[in-house]
Amino acid sequence: MNDPQNQPPGMKRLAAVAVFASLALAGCTAADEPETESGTAGETAGATSGETAEGSGDAADSPAATVADIPEIIDDVQPSVVTIFLDNGGLGSGVIYTEDGLILTNEHVVRGAEEVQVAFADGQRVTGTVVATDAVTDLALVQADRTGLPPAEFQTELPEVGELAVVIGSPLGFENTATAGIISGLHREIPGSATNSQSLVDLVQTDAAISPGNSGGALVNGQGQVVGISEAYIPPQAGAVSLGFAIPAGTAVEVVEELLEDGSAEHAFLGLAPRTITPQIAQQLGVSVEQGVAVLAVEEGGPAGEAGIQAGDILVSLNGEPLASSEQLLAALRSLNPGETVTAELMREGETSEVEITLGERPVENG
Known part of the structure; x- marks a missing residue:
């Protein structure tokens, strides 16, 4: 296209x-145009993981997560979520994909940059190199100069509407921030987005709050598995209340594996x-x-x-x-x-x- x-x-x-x-x-x-962010004012967010769950049914067989489980989910996933800083003052989030330092984030977060700074939940901060991007799906890979990291786990099957949803990232620079809600809808397209973006289609909708800086961070389910890459939100001034969107984890995993193979999808x-x-x-x-x-x-x-x-x-x-x-x-x-x-x-x-x-x-x- x-x-x-x-x-x-x-x-x-x-x-x-x-x-x-x-x-x-x-x-x-304004209601037709979601806020996007490339390190400035706007918003889209994302998630990632190196270990994939192919949806064998284990998640469906597990007891439904409750509000009481949220602190444990956050404790489990937060070490796998990073903050990405750009030289121009922009920032976003990312998710650890492999233990040797490969980070998944949004393409718009790192657009125009060759190197970034990656801050981890334990406070360490290292240099990262942008190694591959795909503007169509708004995904990118950053190689951080660090190993021995905890990769997130992807659930590549779509979540169910009504499931618990937790967003983890760095909205407005507040590192290691978590918000919670539910999965609100599937296969969403943002009206009017095709005029300037290829990525705002076939998305997961959530009412877990997404704000500028969450881009590249994780949308996870009650089992602590990444189910989406938070990609956009519609701002309150457009009359919206808690309308956030994420790239499905299955799409992210497929694109990442293609990028790892030859640098393109x-x-x-x-x-x-x-x-x-x-x-x-x-x-x-x-x-x-x-x-x-x-x-x-x-x-x-x-x-x-x-x-x-x-x-x-x-x-x-x-x-x-x-x-x-x-x-x-x-x-x-x-x-x-x-x-x-x-x-x-x-x-x-x-x-x-x-x-x-x-x-x-x-x-x-x-x-």
Whole structure:
């Protein structure tokens, strides 16, 4: 999927499409735009672990965690969570992935940095080197100059709605801070995020408080297992109360293992720039469709272009699943692999048709 902030050359655009794109952006409200943080004011948070729990059912068979268990959970997990400091004064959180000093954090926390400082729960602080990043999922790996560390444990199966959730990190620089709540929802996409981010889709929602600086820290369950990388929150000034989001642990583990293999992660690529249909966009295009994804631009020679998709088309469904937003399209691609063939239903000039698209691999330079 094209990064809307860095579209590749060769995009064919329609003048009318450019007009409705600006209308769609003007239609976004503060409630549509989550706070993100790259060491400044904003927020997204994350978690990690080197030992993975493949979801054999042990967690489901265990007694449900209660509020009384929270201090023990924090004591167990806190040594595996770190604070990351940047030279520019920015900071975030991270989670120990391996005992030899590999730290998982968010890409936006370390963006633009080659070296950072990593502070551990025992007070020691060492230099860390950024060794790999993936902007699509907003994940990064930092190699800290320390060994003999306690790696966190990942639960790679999705948690259940209503489960206990504890967020551990360094909000606003308050190191080793914990907040608690529950898992509030699964497979969440943040409305309007596709215009500037690939990562805010297919997320775990929690009401455990997430604040600037939690980015890269751990969202854990009642067994002390990392179930998510806290990725974003919607601020109170947008009318939200305790709306936080995390990258699922399964996604994090998969991406980390790819990064460790060759320094990059593969992502399915359509080669088009999407925009959620709004009444204004529908009016500009002269269509009566109530939901779908408008194609703003198509990369020459890309998968969508080769399949015959054109700027101005409206994607109605992918593999039979209706598309109500650009974020749903990005989430659908997250579960697909380069080389797979998908069926897209599209509308053009009031007529619907189906096309077969063989997905490509997202170019690293677009990420």
